[in-house]
Amino acid sequence: MTDYNFAYLDEQTKRMIRRAILKGLAIPGYQVPFASREMPMPYGWGTGGVQVSAATLTPEDVFKVIDQGADDTTNAVSIRKFFQATAGVDTTEETDKATVIQTRHRIPEAALNEDQILVYQVPIPEPLRFLEPRETETRKMHSLEEYGLMHVKLYEDIARHGAIATAYAYPVKVEGRYVMDPSPIPKFDNPKMTMPAIQLFGAGREQRIYALPPYTEVVSLDFEDYPFEASKADHSCELCGADDSYLDEVIVDDQGGRIFVCSDTAYCTARQAAQQDTPTPQAQEAAV
């Protein structure tokens, strides 16, 4: 028999992961150790997220995968195919149709709801790692809420760059307690993290799971005189005109021409489709 168990992992492993997820939900922002399994894909391909998705998916779920906002990158496609093959679940690119969304580096632009679960792939779960490499020490710092070092990092940013230059993986404080790495999403996405959907974070190589229950308070760290800013490129999307979505800069020719387009491809596509259905005011004027 070559048949896999539903969603690849055996039931015992899934139970173990679910226990870690539940513990993570009970202690928002706390990194729960778990026995990460070998997955049929290399680390860096989101094995932590894949294991969390495997433990979360049910046959009725509709699954979406995004990588840097896009549904069609190699990474996103291969993870989607993996669960199509091993779990037989339906997949979608439309954010509002999905019940489980696995993501790397973005939160979808469309607001999520209470019936959805967002699963993040996390490379480095420990926000204190860069200033304190000793794991025993960082665990102690979390347990004793000794987070001064996080602000030292932000201080260094301002001293060196004149502003908080951290643009991705911008540290947050969860429910006034644990400092958490939101994974390498742009800081533009940080304010969205207080949301109706459940958020689960899986780090495969580092063997950590953490979680945010719906509506958890998530605050980006900052200084009184250098407040957090959810910044994005100061442009509109070239394709759909959105001025409120996170933009990628795309090189369009070999003369150095650049345009800005939505990083969330599903969002952009949906907006373009809607614009074709209902002509824009300019198009209406032109038609007169």
Next chain:
Amino acid sequence: MTLQNSSDAFRSEYTDHSAPHPLLRVVDIEKCYGQRIGCTGVNFDLYPGEVMGIVGESGSGKSTLLNCLAGHLEPDQGEVLFDTRDAGLVDTVTMAEPERRMLSRTDWAFVHQHARDGLRMSVSAGGNVGERLMAVGARHYGQIRDEAIDWLGRVEINETRIDDRPSAFSGGMQQRLQIARNLVTGPRLVFMDEPTGGLDVSVQARLLDLLRGLVRQMGLSAIIVTHDLAVVRLLADRLMVMKDGHVVETGLTDQVLDDPQHAYTQLLVSSVLQV
């Protein structure tokens, strides 16, 4: 009757001290490494504003004792009572670790012999000085920076160096930066282990002058471990002389250095044993 420089005589000397409570009361501290004695039978009180020097040859147990007092080592026996803000004298050996770590970040400071043990080498000078402020909740960048500039000035580091990493500093500057980083939150008790050790003689002299100035201005309470009698002559009100893990003599600094009672202290003072 000759004055006995024993710890008992020493304590009675201080019973009518104006401060009602000692800042630190050390009771019968012992720490062994296997069969080897690190330090044993150490008793003393430190009153607010006092500087206690601990002298002795290399290997006499000075660092072991200091680390027991500062909570870096757990003594096998004895109590280290500190006058906490909330509850008065509390044994820091048996106190819960979170509280002890909190003390280390607030009321206590520790200056290491090797600056790199006490500094974050990958963080700028300003960040090093600001860390303790941020650890106790400072969240205004401009104020943290002003405070860092002020403290760099106090330890004679030009403010133009504020964004440089300590790895770009000389040994003397690193040590001054470590001192600034420790004193910025106004600790009530400062532990120093050979603060001038490993520095050139001329650099040592400058650091010593600086330390003396800070001790006087701030009215610091401190325990300074050194094998260098010049350091305690300049900084310490009182002395403890250690040999083979035991305290062999205690007393006022001038008294001990000018009229040593114990044969070992006499050797030490006559510079026969000086390194």
